Amino acid sequence: MKHSHSIITLAALLAAFLFSWQWEVALAMAAFWLGREHAQAEYRWLAAHNANRARMPWYAGFLPASWSRDSLIRDLLLPTAAALALCLAGWWMGQ
Secondary structure, three states: OOOOOHHHHHHHHHHHOOOOOOOHHHHHHHHHHHHHHHHHHHHHHHHHOOOOHHOOOOOOHHHHOOOHHHHHHHHHHHHHHHHHHHHHHHHHOOO
């Protein structure tokens, strides 16, 4: 599914609105996707360098070459923006 990260994030936030936890859940979801994409970047580095974790430098997951445009936009920025937009909409409607 192409936008599954955004759908999962929005579903979690909609459930969180029932308990007024929208900001906490938005931050948790953003941190979750960041951690997941960082791990994926490490796996891409390992595959590109035909290495194992023992030979991987600590900063490998932070290297721009380890990130794909798809992972950065669709898997990290889009769900984070969706969470922020939903939280702002909830805040604005509650005013």
